[in-house]
Amino acid sequence: MLKIVFIVLFILTELPFVFKFAKAYKECEIIRQTAIILIMLIDALIIFGLYKLTAFVIG
Numbered sequence: 001m002l003k004i005v006f007i008v009l010f011i012l013t014e015l016p017f018v019f020k021f022a023k024a025y026k027e028c029e030i031i032r033q034t035a036i037i038l039i040m041l042i043d044a045l046i047i048f049g050l051y052k053l054t055a056f057v058i059g
Helices: 002-026 030-058
Strands: none
Touching: 002 030
C-alpha cells in the first residue's frame, strides 16, 4: 500500500515537468531541457528518500 501511495505521488509531481520537457524539446532549447531533467531527478530522489524513510519508520 505504501509503495502505491508513493508511486502516485511520484507521477503527480513529475507529470507537469514531462509536459514542460516536451515543449522545450519541440523548441530545441537545450538549456531548458537540461534544467527540467535535473529538477525531475532531484524530485525523484526526494520522493525515494521519503519512501525509504517512511518504510524504515513503519517497518
